[in-house]
Amino acid sequence: MEANIVVIGTESVGKSAMTVRLLTRKFIGEYGDIESIYSQSFIVDGREVTLNIWDSPYSQKLSVEASPFHKKVQWADGFVLVYSICDRASFNAVSRLVQRIKSTKDSLNGDKVPIAIVGNKRDLHHRRTVLSEEGRMLALNTDSLFFEASAAENYHSVLSVFNGLVDRMKDGKLTTRRPLRLKGIVKTMSAVFARRRTDSL
Numbered sequence: 001m002e003a004n005i006v007v008i009g010t011e012s013v014g015k016s017a018m019t020v021r022l023l024t025r026k027f028i029g030e031y032g033d034i035e036s037i038y039s040q041s042f043i044v045d046g047r048e049v050t051l052n053i054w055d056s057p058y059s060q061k062l063s064v065e066a067s068p069f070h071k072k073v074q075w076a077d078g079f080v081l082v083y084s085i086c087d088r089a090s091f092n093a094v095s096r097l098v099q100r101i102k103s104t105k106d107s108l109n110g111d112k113v114p115i116a117i118v119g120n121k122r123d124l125h126h127r128r129t130v131l132s133e134e135g136r137m138l139a140l141n142t143d144s145l146f147f148e149a150s151a152a153e154n155y156h157s158v159l160s161v162f163n164g165l166v167d168r169m170k171d172g173k174l175t176t177r178r179p180l181r182l183k184g185i186v187k188t189m190s191a192v193f194a195r196r197r198t199d200s201l
């Protein structure tokens, strides 16, 4: 099975940290302005699953046809919507995003698109401004999965997010292999580390 996943949310919520954590098991602290699609295979329940993960910035222009947002929505088989539990505005943005994705994608496909809503930075609970219940309610009302995670603290909380999403996608029609149409922006994580090394010189 091959699946395209878009990781999206406002600035600094930890999209890159979550993506890098999933792919390398590492937390490297600072990520710069990375926008990339990463491809990696995992074994899930004895089956090979290739995930193409697009770590993408938040765009205000949610309603414009042919915008980057629409391109992502068309490309994606599933979404990871990330906010920070310490950032109320990032949660509000995810509330808007989930509605917009559902109305765009479900009308394109006639299907329900798998979505995971993630409250990241769970380790910063002393600075929490968004209650777990609020995230859970949003997920319940939009038929999405809900997780709280900490990319900084552990790999497992991040793995659970992608595992949950893959489980949902398996119920869908992802049996055919589709080519990655956005040629030239597929990178490997070694590129990220290479860039960091260059930056620090």
Ligand SMILES: Nc1nc2c(ncn2[C@@H]2O[C@H](COP(=O)(O)OP(=O)(O)OP(=O)(O)O)[C@@H](O)[C@H]2O)c(=O)[nH]1
Pocket (backbone or CB within 6 Å): 009, 010, 011, 012, 013, 014, 015, 016, 017, 018, 028, 029, 030, 031, 032, 033, 034, 056, 057, 058, 120, 121, 122, 123, 124, 149, 150, 151, 152, 153
């Ligand atoms: N304490 C804590 N810090 C985190 C966590 N995840 C990310 N960070 C930090 O938050 C900052 C932003 O992380 P990024 O992964 O760059 O966030 P992003 O959403 O990709 O940000 P943009 O690329 O600006 O859109 C960095 O300083 C990370 O080290 C987490 O789970 N806990």
